Amino acid sequence: MNYIKALMVVLLLPLILFTSCESDNDPSPVDGAPNVTSTNPLSNALDVSRSKTVSIVFNEAMDPSSINSTTLTLKQGSTSITGEVAYAGTTATFTPAINLSAAKIYTVTITTGAKNLAGIALTSNTTWNFTTGATAEILVVVNLGSAGDYVILAKTAINNSSTSAIKGNLGLSPAATTFITGLALVDFTGYATSSQVTGNVYAADMADPTPVNLTTAVNNMTTAYNDAAGRPSPDFVELGSGNIGGMTLTSGLYKWSSTVTIPTDLTLTGSATDVWIFQIDGNLTQSAATAITLNGGALAKNIFWQVAGEATFGTTSHFEGVILSMTGITFQTGATMNGSALAQTAVILDSNSITMVE
Structure with a gap:
């Protein structure tokens, strides 16, 4: 009986070693993919300033060319908001060209077009909402x-x-x-x-x-x-x-x-x-x-x-x-x-x- 067990180990050992090596050298498709670690405003944030700059922090440095007005968008309903997209360090920002409307829900999306320096993309689109404050910010007169x-x-x-x-x-x-x-x-x-x-x-x-x-x-x-x-x-x-x-x-x-x-x-x-x-x-x-x-x-x-x-x-x-x-x-x-x-x-x-x- 002990002889049979030993023979089975000898026969199976090459298969175990082969399987182990194949796993080490063939990572899953999501290994090494970047991800979003934090956002500002937070998801479902309320009473957000109408002049707010949206920011997204990634877990690693991204390819700056992949962070643009196509991959990072801001919408109010189906209406796209124009603005300036920038990237530095591990943070992407979207600064609206105009003040946002009061008491409205806005949706931010960063798509899978965003990639890290190795060219690996986000595994899925990241989307979240926030709501602006209920009243417009007051514009004061110019003091002459x-x-x-x-x-x-x-x-x-x-x-x-x-x-x-x-x-x-x-x-x-x-x-x-x-x-x-x-x-x-x-x-x-x-x-x-x-x-x-x-x-x-x-x-x-x-x-x-x-x-x-x-x-x-x-x-x-x-x-x-x-x-x-x-x-x-x-x-x-x-x-x-x-x-x-x-x-x-x-x-x-x-x-x-x-x-x-x-x-x-x-x-x-x-x-x-x-x-x-x-x-x-x-x-x-x-x-x-x-x-x-x-x-x-x-x-x-x-x-x-x-x-x-x-x-x-x-x-x-x-x-x-x-x-x-x-x-x-x-x-x-x-x-x-x-x-x-x-x-x-x-x-x-x-x-x-x-x-x-x-």
Whole structure:
């Protein structure tokens, strides 16, 4: 009997050894596959910020080229959300191009197109949901500081042709009074007046305390410009590819990387507490005989146009809001405005009606 058992072991040993070697050298298809170790927001998270950047952490380094807008997506229902996909270390991120809607369920998916450095893919798609907060985040007004004391404030010149009607104070600094033209100024101590201005006119070379006040106002204007330009997480990006004529715009933060045009009438609709901030990296151009109309109680003092280029308003056009321009503001013949024109260079007028709002 012992002889038979020994013979069976001898006969089976090669088979055991062969099977063992085959297993070691032929791993299962999922061996070495990467996996997701954590997500932010967590699955089924509630009250998530509307400006949230989604992140995914893997258990190992991934092939960066496999982490892209095809393999990492964000949807609200069946609607895809545009955004920027990035990857560093072991973390992939998706940053939405606009603020997400309030009180909505969003779905994140990372597909099997994502691979590790060895080219091995995730074994299955990873999908999870989260819900944004029930209320929209509040956009606050741009603080103009003492720049808000002026309907027109400029650094290099204020030039007027023919007769304009301006309601509010004018300020110019660091340029002197001689760079204010076409308003037939009457000089007084520390200020001047004009029959075309319901208010006072100030320049950097006038008596104290005007120079100091103007320096503060101009600095506040620059600070306000930077504030408006630096607001993060826009609600709308590249709307209309820069052509916003004919649109009705609700309150929010809007951003364009180039020129914005208003070739036809534009409507802004909202309440007296709603705020609009328009971030424009190029020029702002409003066509002749077009108008901006405010509905629902919207106020011009709560509308801020940050313009890196030139702001130009066509003949007999009508504009609403506070212009913060780095390059210059030009009102063509008969153009009107409710708001303030604050320029880091010059403001050019031609038979215009410019009214400050409070």
